[in-house]
Amino acid sequence: MDAGTEPIPSPPGLPLVGNLRDIDSTAPIQSLVRLADQYGDIYRLNIVGRTAVFVSSHALVNELCDEKRFKKNVGSVLKQVRNGVHDGLFTSFGAEEPNWGKAHRILTPAFGPLSIRNMFDDMHDIASQLTLKWARQGPLEPIHVTDDFTRLALDTLALCAMDYRFNSFYTKEMHPFIRAMGGFLVESGNRSRRPPLPSMLYKRADLQYEADIATMRAVSDGVLQTRKQQNPPSSRKDLLAAMLAGKDPRTGETLDDDAITNNLITFLIAGHETTSGMLSFALFDLLRHLEAYQNAQKEVDNICGKGPITVDMVNKLKFVPAVLRETLRVHSTIPAIGMTALKDETLAGGKYAVRAGEAITLLLAKAHLDPAVWGDDAREFRPERMLDDNFARITKEHPNCWKPFGNGSRACIGRPFAWQEALLTMAMLLQNFNFRFDDASYQLRVKETLTMKPDGFFIRAQLRNGLTPTLLEKRLSGSSSETGSGNRTPTLDKEAALTSTTGQAISIYYGSNSGTCEAMANRIAADAPAHGFHADVLAPLDAAHPNLPKDRPVIIVTASYEGEPPDNARLFVNWLSSLKDDASATKGTAYAVFACGHRDWAQTFHKIPKLVDELLEQCGGERLVPMGGTDAADGNMFEDFETWEDGVLFPALKKKYGGQDVEGGALSSLTIEITTPRASNLRQDVREAIVVAAYPLTEGGSARRMHLEIQLPSDIKYSAGDYLAVLPFNRQASIMRTMRRFRLPWDAHITVHAPKGSDAQTNLPINTPLPAYGVLGAYVELGQPATKRVSFVLR
Numbered sequence: 001m002d003a004g005t006e007p008i009p010s011p012p013g014l015p016l017v018g019n020l021r022d023i024d025s026t027a028p029i030q031s032l033v034r035l036a037d038q039y040g041d042i043y044r045l046n047i048v049g050r051t052a053v054f055v056s057s058h059a060l061v062n063e064l065c066d067e068k069r070f071k072k073n074v075g076s077v078l079k080q081v082r083n084g085v086h087d088g089l090f091t092s093f094g095a096e097e098p099n100w101g102k103a104h105r106i107l108t109p110a111f112g113p114l115s116i117r118n119m120f121d122d123m124h125d126i127a128s129q130l131t132l133k134w135a136r137q138g139p140l141e142p143i144h145v146t147d148d149f150t151r152l153a154l155d156t157l158a159l160c161a162m163d164y165r166f167n168s169f170y171t172k173e174m175h176p177f178i179r180a181m182g183g184f185l186v187e188s189g190n191r192s193r194r195p196p197l198p199s200m201l202y203k204r205a206d207l208q209y210e211a212d213i214a215t216m217r218a219v220s221d222g223v224l225q226t227r228k229q230q231n232p233p234s235s236r237k238d239l240l241a242a243m244l245a246g247k248d249p250r251t252g253e254t255l256d257d258d259a260i261t262n263n264l265i266t267f268l269i270a271g272h273e274t275t276s277g278m279l280s281f282a283l284f285d286l287l288r289h290l291e292a293y294q295n296a297q298k299e300v301d302n303i304c305g306k307g308p309i310t311v312d313m314v315n316k317l318k319f320v321p322a323v324l325r326e327t328l329r330v331h332s333t334i335p336a337i338g339m340t341a342l343k344d345e346t347l348a349g350g351k352y353a354v355r356a357g358e359a360i361t362l363l364l365a366k367a368h369l370d371p372a373v374w375g376d377d378a379r380e381f382r383p384e385r386m387l388d389d390n391f392a393r394i395t396k397e398h399p400n401c402w403k404p405f406g407n408g409s410r411a412c413i414g415r416p417f418a419w420q421e422a423l424l425t426m427a428m429l430l431q432n433f434n435f436r437f438d439d440a441s442y443q444l445r446v447k448e449t450l451t452m453k454p455d456g457f458f459i460r461a462q463l464r465n466g467l468t469p470t471l472l473e474k475r476l477s478g479s480s481s482e483t484g485s486g487n488r489t490p491t492l493d494k495e496a497a498l499t500s501t502t503g504q505a506i507s508i509y510y511g512s513n514s515g516t517c518e519a520m521a522n523r524i525a526a527d528a529p530a531h532g533f534h535a536d537v538l539a540p541l542d543a544a545h546p547n548l549p550k551d552r553p554v555i556i557v558t559a560s561y562e563g564e565p566p567d568n569a570r571l572f573v574n575w576l577s578s579l580k581d582d583a584s585a586t587k588g589t590a591y592a593v594f595a596c597g598h599r600d601w602a603q604t605f606h607k608i609p610k611l612v613d614e615l616l617e618q619c620g621g622e623r624l625v626p627m628g629g630t631d632a633a634d635g636n637m638f639e640d641f642e643t644w645e646d647g648v649l650f651p652a653l654k655k656k657y658g659g660q661d662v663e664g665g666a667l668s669s670l671t672i673e674i675t676t677p678r679a680s681n682l683r684q685d686v687r688e689a690i691v692v693a694a695y696p697l698t699e700g701g702s703a704r705r706m707h708l709e710i711q712l713p714s715d716i717k718y719s720a721g722d723y724l725a726v727l728p729f730n731r732q733a734s735i736m737r738t739m740r741r742f743r744l745p746w747d748a749h750i751t752v753h754a755p756k757g758s759d760a761q762t763n764l765p766i767n768t769p770l771p772a773y774g775v776l777g778a779y780v781e782l783g784q785p786a787t788k789r790v791s792f793v794l795r
C-alpha cells in the first residue's frame with residue numbers, strides 16, 4: 001500500500017482460490033453488483049492469486065475514463081476471444097498494435113452519418129422480415145423476443161457489413177457460421193474460468209473450439225475472396241467495401257485480408273448480442289411501463305403514420321431514442337468495461353492506490369444507477385429524463401455518467417449503426433403491433449453471457465388497426481421509392497463545382513472523417529456561382545496550413561472526433577493553436593465557420609469548430625458571420641446547413657463583397673434524364689402508341705369485348721396486317737405473388753445475362769440490373785396460364 005492511502009475494502013477470501021467462491025460463474029455481474037452493495041463503491045478481489053479492483057460510483061467511473069491516466073484492459077474473456085479474431089478492433093490491445101489504429105482510421109468514415117444513412121434500405125429489409133414473421137405467426141403464438149432480435153441483429157450486420165444473407169428468419173436450422181460463433185463465444189468464456197488442470201481434460205472442447213474458429217474464418221474469408229474476384233467489381237458501399245478500398249490516412253497502408261476477416265467477425269460478435277439485448281430490454285421496459293409505451297407508440301403514429309418508414313422519419317423521433325437511452329442506463333447490455341492504469345496511480349483524491357496493469361472493472365450496471373447523478377428514483381425506468389435537452393444537461397453536468405458504449409478512443413465504433421437499426425425496428429414494431437406479455441406474471445430474469453439479456457421473456461403480438469399480414473406486407477414493400485434514392489444526400493461533383501471563374505473567389509476548407517462536412521463544403525462550392533461567387537479552393541483543412549488566404553473569404557466546415565480534429569484537419573488545428581498568442585497571425589483573413597457535431601459527445605460538442613472560430617479571431621482574423629452549426633442527433637444536418645448557407649453565409653458575403661444573384665448559376669452534378677427503356681428494348685422499327693379511348697362493348701355475363709382507340713405517332717401509318725403488340729402491365733398482387741414464389745426481397749434487382757457472343761432476341765433488358773419489381777411488372781406476362789414446359793422448369 002502506498003504511503004498515505006487507505007486499503008481498498010476486500011471481502012475475506014479462502015486460501016489459494018481467494019474470492020473465487022464469491023462469484024457465481026453463471027451470473028458473475030450480478031455477484032459483483034451484490035458485492036458492491038455490501039462493500040461499497042470500490043473493492044478489491046483476489047481470484048486465484050490475481051487481484052482486480054471493482055468500482056461502481058459515478059465519481060470513480062468518471063476518474064477512470066481519463067485516457068491520459070488509464071486505458072482499456074483486454075480482460076481474461078477478451079483474451080480468449082482473441083484466439084478467433086486476433087487484433088480485431090474490439091479485442092486489440094489498442095494503439096500498441098498497429099492494426100488497431102489502421103482499422104480505426106479506415107473504418108471510422110464507414111460508420112459516419114452518411115454511410116449509416118445509406119445502410120437504411122438494408123436495415124429496413126431485415127426489420128421487415130422480423131415484422132412479417134411476427135405478423136404471420138399470429139397473436140396466439142408466444143414469441144421468444146431475444147432469439148428473434150438476435151436473428152435480426154445478425155442478419156442486419158451480415159447484410160450491411162458484407163452483403164451476405166444468413167436468412168435466419170427463413171430457416172429453422174441456424175446458419176453454420178452462427179452456430180460456430182455461439183459455440184466459440186461460450187467456450188471463450190469457459191476457458192477464461194478454467195481451473196489450471198492438464199489440457200488433456202479439455203481435449204474434446206478444444207477440438208470443437210478450433211473447429212468453430214475455422215468455420216467462422218472460412219465463411220468470412222469466402223465472402224471476402226468472392227468480393228475481391230467479382231467482375232465487374234461490386235458497386236456496393238458496405239463495410240467490406242470500405243475495408244477493401246480504404247487507405248489509412250496516416251500511413252497510406254491498406255488492411256490485409258487477415259485484418260479484414262478479423263474485423264468482419266468482430267462486427268458480428270460485437271454487434272449482435274448487444275443490439276439484441278438493448279431491443280429486448282426496451283420492449284420489456286415498455287411493457288412494464290404502459291404510459292411510456294403509449295407515448296412511444298403515439299410518437300411513431302404521429303411521425304410515421306401508416307405508410308412505409310423512411311430514414312428521415314426515424315431521425316425525427318425524440319421519445320423512442322429516450323426510451324433506448326434509458327434502457328441502456330437501467331440495463332446496460334455490456335454491464336462492465338475493463339480499464340487499467342498506465343502507471344501506479346491513486347484514486348479518489350489520493351485515497352486508494354492501484355498498480356499499473358492491475359485490472360480495474362467499471363461496473364456500469366451499478367454506476368448507471370448512482371443517485372448522485374440520477375436522483376432518488378435512479379432505479380426507475382423514466383425515459384423522460386433522457387429526452388434530448390435533459391440528456392444533454394445531465395451528461396454535461398456529470399461527465400461520463402452514461403457509458404453503455406464504452407470510453408474514449410476505445411468506445412463503440414458501431415454505435416450509430418446500432419442506433420439507426422434499433423430506432424427503425426422499434427418504430428416498425430410499434431407502428432404495426434400491440435404487444436403483451438405471454439405470461440403476465442413474468443418477472444425479469446437476466447441471463448449473462450458476454451452480454452446481459454432478459455431470460456425466458458416471451459410476448460404475443462397482435463396486428464393493429466385491422467391490419468392483416470398481407471396488407472402489412474404491402475405496406476412494408478411499398479417503401480422502395482421513399483427509402484431509395486430520396487434518402488440519399490446528393491454529393492456534388494468537385495470538378496464541376498470548381499469550373500466557374502466568375503465573381504469574387506472564395507476558398508472552402510473542410511475537416512471531415514466520414515464525409516458529411518466534405519459534402520457540405522462541396523455544396524457551398526456548387527452553390528457559389530448562383531450568388532455571384534466562385535470557389536478557387538475546395539480542400540481539406542490541412543491544405544490551409546501554414547498559410548490561410550488573406551485576399552478572399554475563407555469558409556470552413558468541420559467536425560470533431562472525441563474532441564480532436566478530424567484526420568485531415570490535424571495539422572491545421574495544431575498550427576493554428578500554436579499561433580494563439582500572436583494577435584496578428586491571421587490578420588486580413590475574413591472567415592466563416594460551420595460546425596458539425598453530435599450532442600452525445602456533450603463535453604466536446606462542436607469543440608474543434610468552436611476552437612477554430614475562436615482562434616482565428618484571436619489571431620486577428622475577421623469573423624464574417626457567427627459560427628453556424630448542426631447536431632447529427634437531430635437528423636436535419638443538411639437542412640440546418642442550407643438554412644445557414646442561404647440565410648446567413650451568402651447574404652453576408654454579398655453584403656461585404658457585392659456579389660449578385662445569378663439566374664441559373666447554381667451548379668449541380670445531378671441531372672435527370674427520363675427514358676423508357678422498355679420501348680428501347682423493342683426492335684428498332686417498333687414504336688409506342690397511346691390508347692386514347694377504351695370502353696366495354698359487352699355487358700356482364702357475355703365474354704368481355706372492348707372498344708380501343710389508338711393514336712399512332714404522327715409519322716407512322718397503319719396498314720391492315722401490320723402488327724400491334726400489347727405490352728404487359730401486371731397487377732401489383734401478381735407481382736408480389738411472383739416475388740414471394742421466388743423468395744425475392746422487395747428491393748431485389750435482376751440482371752438478365754445473354755449467353756456470351758449470342759445475339760439474344762428478347763424484349764428483356766440484357767446485362768443491366770433492374771428492380772425485380774419493374775421487370776415483373778412491365779417486361780413479362782404474368783397474367784397468362786403457365787405452359788407445361790414452364791411448369792416443369794418451375795417445379
Ligand code: HEM
Pocket residue numbers: 072089090091104157266267268270271272274275278333334337338403404405406407409410411412413414415417418
Ligand atoms: C446497443 C448496441 C451496442 C452496445 C451497447 C455496444 C457497446 C460497446 C462497448 C461498451 C464497447 C467498449 C468495450 C470495451 O471497452 O471493452 C464497444 C466497442 C466496440 N463495438 Fe459496440 N456496442 C453495440 C453495438 C455495436 C455494433 C452494431 C457494432 C458493429 C457494427 C459494434 C462494434 C464495436 C467494436 C468494433 C468495438 C471496439 C472498438 C475499438 O476498441 O476500437 N458495436 N461496444
Ligand SMILES: Cc1cc2nc3c(=O)[nH]c(=O)nc-3n(C[C@H](O)[C@H](O)[C@H](O)COP(=O)(O)O)c2cc1C
Pocket residue numbers: 111112113114511512513514515516517518559560561562563564566596597598599601604605606607632
Ligand atoms: C467516434 C466519434 C467521435 C465523435 N466525437 C465528437 C465530439 O467529440 N464532438 C462532437 O461534437 N461530435 C462528435 N462526433 C460526431 C461527428 O463529429 C459528427 O457525426 C460529424 O457530422 C461527422 O462529420 P464528418 O462526416 O464530416 O466526419 C463523433 C462521432 C464519432 C463517430
